[in-house]
Amino acid sequence: MSDTAGWCLIESDPGVFTELIRELGVTGAQVEELWTLDNSLFDSIKPVHGLIFLFRWIGDDQPDGPIVRDSRIEKIFFAQQVINNACATQAILSVLFNCRHPSIELGSTLTEFKEFSQKFDANLKGLALSNSQKIRSVHNSFGRSGSIFEFDDSAKPKSKDEEAYHFVAIVPIDGRLYELDGLKEGPIDLGLIKPNTDWIEAAKPFIEKRINKYKEGEVHFNLMAVVTDRKLILERRLLALQTEDLDKDTKLAQENSLRMQIDDEDDKMKRYKIENARRKHNYLPLIVEILKLLAKDGKLVPLYERAKAKTLEREKQKMGKT
Missing domain, CATH: 3.40.532.10 (Peptidase C12, ubiquitin carboxyl-terminal hydrolase)
Known part of the structure; x- marks a missing residue:
């Protein structure tokens, strides 16, 4: 737009x-x-x-x-x-x-x-x-x-x-x-x-x-x-942890937990980018080309008839349950 x-x-x-x-x-x-x-x-x-x-x-x-x-x-x-x-x-x-x-x-x-x-x-x-x-x-x-x-x-x-x-x-x-x-x-x-x-x-x-x-x-x-920003907060906590007076095992466990949470935030942002790229992409030209190829090979109408039959069957089953 x-x-x-x-x-x-x-x-x-x-x-x-x-x-x-x-x-x-x-x-x-x-x-x-x-x-x-x-x-x-x-x-x-x-x-x-x-x-x-x-x-x-x-x-x-x-x-x-x-x-x-x-x-x-x-x-x-x-x-x-x-x-x-x-x-x-x-x-x-x-x-x-x-x-x-x-x-x-x-x-x-x-x-x-x-x-x-x-x-x-x-x-x-x-x-x-x-x-x-x-x-x-x-x-x-x-x-x-x-x-x-x-x-x-x-x-x-x-x-x-x-x-x-x-x-x-x-x-x-x-x-x-x-x-x-x-x-x-x-x-x-x-x-x-x-x-x-x-x-x-x-x-x-x-x-x-x-x-x-x-x-x-x-x-x-x-x-x-x-x-x-969640990653910013976690990185600040990780930095502050270095100066805290904790025993070695406790500090290591907390460091590992914070690093895992930071990795989770990175993964989430990467997932957001992929999802948004898919939202923005126009798949219709691809779908049209696939439909053209199916029609050319004589497969489009049989696929449509099969899908229609399955839909009618599901509707009958719903009616039967009600």
Whole structure:
């Protein structure tokens, strides 16, 4: 998709989001998927700088707190969503632009954008984001390469029952918890974070409330966390271990454990690159050529008939079970 085109849908996946922010020039951060709200998982990925929550959008959904309209808005980077399909990247940037952790550096592209748009109101921030060719180009590079043909989405019939999904960010800022939803007028104040407590504990009730809106067995949400680069943390621990006063065996065991975890992080990043390369590759020309060869050899129709027969047989078996 070219820079002059719109914003494409991208997959809600930690590998996509991690590579996306790194291609934007961010260092010291990565994205982890959360499959539970247990403290043990959060403890293993600390520090957590913000949450990215994907959920099935309900049009009349009411916010869980008041919209911020006072002077606090000057300290919160909030952009309204003014274009379709941009909410994933917008939620990621909402976390990064409001993060003050020293381990995370935005890089020149995002630093320049933040400084350029800092004094804009929420709507102008959204317009600036939607018109950023660099950010849009990186975002669109993670869209699935689906076809050698171009389709006009506006010409597609829309079902009234078609489900829409939306990303929001949940972040701690100056001792309070906020939800940053580009479809709202401003940041949503979710309340005070109790002193000497992890802000994640304050966020859990709001996440659980959103999840509980769906029927049991339905999967209409996904939760991810923006965290400090795991390899960076492990390497720092390994370096600090050299100066600790431990017996030889204990130190060796801890060193080996840390090195194994570092290797796991390297393997994960390599896997992300492979998966993203496959997402971006257009396999349709290859499929078309295979179909042409099968047709030329007289194998295409028999294969189709066999597949059709198997499908009908499976449907009969399902009907029989019901």
